Amino acid sequence: MPKSVKTTAKTGLLTKADRAFIADFSKSSQSHVDKVTRTKALAMKELVDAGIYDVHGKLRKRYRSVA
Numbered sequence: 001m002p003k004s005v006k007t008t009a010k011t012g013l014l015t016k017a018d019r020a021f022i023a024d025f026s027k028s029s030q031s032h033v034d035k036v037t038r039t040k041a042l043a044m045k046e047l048v049d050a051g052i053y054d055v056h057g058k059l060r061k062r063y064r065s066v067a
Helices: 017-036 040-049
Strands: none
Touching: 017 040
16 A cells, blocks of 8 residues: 655645635635626626626627637
């Protein structure tokens, strides 16, 4: 049976604190997604605020495809 590996930054494995941070982040990000996707208007407002769409509902130039 292999030896257990001590969890350290050198091994690249996650610590308990890392796992807790990831769980908290996942929970808060899912909460945010649930909040901003309740309606189409809220979702569009979030995309406008993020700078992905303009106020007229068109994609900003940097996000348009050349195809």
